[in-house]
Amino acid sequence: MVAGWKVAVYVALPLILLCIAVALLCIYLKRRRLRQYTSVKHARGPVTISPSRTSLKSHPSSSESSGTPLAEEFWVPALKSAGGEGSTVELVGSQVQPFSRRRPSMSARLENSSFDPNSEMYKRLEMMKTKEPTIEYAGELHFALHYNRDMGILTIRLIQARDLQAREFSGTADPYFKISVLPDEPRTLQSKIHRKTLDPEFEEKFAFEIPPTDLPNRTIRFLLFDYDQFSRDECVGQVLLPLENVDLSERVELWKMIESYKIRTPEKKPALGDLLLTASYLPTAERLTIVILKARGLENTPHNKRPDPYVKVSILYAGKRLKKKKTSTRHSTTNPVYNEALVFDVGREFMDHVYIELVIVHENRFGQNQGLGKVVLSAESEGEELDHWKSLSASRKGTARWHSLQPLQPD
The missing domain is CATH 2.60.40.150 (C2 domain)
Incomplete structure (x- = not known):
């Protein structure tokens, strides 16, 4: 019995020592390869995990064209659990962390034309600055003009308006027009007030004395008002017609869009009532x-x-x-x-x-x-x-x- 026990000890002891030596050698090789890969990573940039096989591949850096190649592909079990297939990871020391692919520096993307005042970008910005505000539609005005050159009398026939804007609280309006000739005519003539309608028919005539030589320099202004019995009448629209663009050798009949208009009032002094x-x-x-x-x-x-x-x-x-x-x-x-x-x-x-x-x-x-x-x-x-x-x-x-x-x- 004693002899058999001694034989077993002499046989098993070398095997145990051999296993321990093999385990230590594996740990040493693994750490050595990780240190080698970490140094290569700092020289060559981030790595990705291929969807088909879990391996580390080098990504060349845009700023460096040379570097130590990665020795060989090897299996790193931690990569799969850290980033998953197809994800990009970065190794820091012996740890594996998620990593987002870096973009090139913004300075590398900018071109000289970006700072050129004559470039398309700056032209679009200038157009946006100088673009006129949108004109709000407030209805349409129908009128006719007749000029008697011998007498120097301009007759304006106010015919009708349509599609006027209603008040919010009543759904209708009490419209009338004030007509003047700019810039020198001091008179302002007013039409009749039409009650509760958005399509008033006027059929009124207004006469202004204008010499033929001054005619091209005059502008007819129609101001649309909404009458309110117990407060100030509100100017809700206007039509401006420069006469230099109108041929008055014969009677002219026109439809013009009424533009939304607000009279700017000066700042009020201390309120006294x-x-x-x-x-x-x-x-x-x-x-x-x-x-x-x-x-x-x-x-x-x-x-x-x-x-x-x-x-x-x-x-x-x-x-x-x-x-x-x-x-x-x-x-x-x-x-x-x-x-x-x-x-x-x-x-x-x-x-x-x-x-x-x-x-x-x-x-x-x-x-x-x-x-x-x-x-x-x-x-x-x-x-x-x-x-x-x-x-x-x-x-x-x-x-x-x-x-x-x-x-x-x-x-």
Whole structure:
């Protein structure tokens, strides 16, 4: 028994030592090959795993044309688990990490033409900067022109409009046109107001005196307005027609697109409130009628109490107050309602030179009255006040317009 045990030990011991030596040799060779591949990777770039066989292949670098070739293909089990087939991986030391293929430097892709101001890219940018804004469609206008060269009279026949834009809240509109000849014609003529329609038919004629020599330098302007009884009428469109491009040797009939248009109003001064009024002048009776409808947004008194406002209307001529009248007083309100008509007798010879001054006054029971703001209508006014002045004789009933109050001049 003892002899048999000794024989087994002498046989098994060399085999065990041989296995250990083989295992150590395999570990050594594996580490050596990994170190060799890591050095080659730094010299030649990233590697990929082929879908057909799991092997490492070198990718030549764009910046280096030479390098130590990879010794041979070998199996790395960790690659398959780290990146999967067909993926790109990078080895760092003895670790395997996912790796995204690097793109060339941006400087390598740029060409000199990219910085050339005459290149196509810069031309497209310049076109985008200088491109005109899109014109919004607001309808179409049908009109006719006839010019009498012997008398120097241009007759504009306003026929109809169609496809006008409706108000958002009502689904319809109350359109009318204001017609003028630019740049020297001071008159602005107005058509009749058509109620609740988007396709009004006018059939109205307007005449302007223009010498034949000035005709090519004039432009006809049609301004489309939407009438509002209790606020300012809104300009919603325009048509401009330069006469230098129109042959007026015979009658001309045209359709033109109405372009969407907004009047730019100047920045408002400190808000003092607004006054709604109508004004009309009847030349045959030499009668001027001012109807004070209401006011809104008035300021409180210095003691932070609501005012007791009334409206004082004066007719001024050559710096002198010819006539004055006032409304009744409304108590403790910043939004008074009056609905009062004030009538003045004004001769036609004075009408073109008078000033209509409307002042809202706080009636102070225990001291001096305080002016809250004023509105002046005259031929020298500007903006809405000037437009209202020009429309005095256009309608017997007058047109209701809101006017912003202006500060009073200190005495």
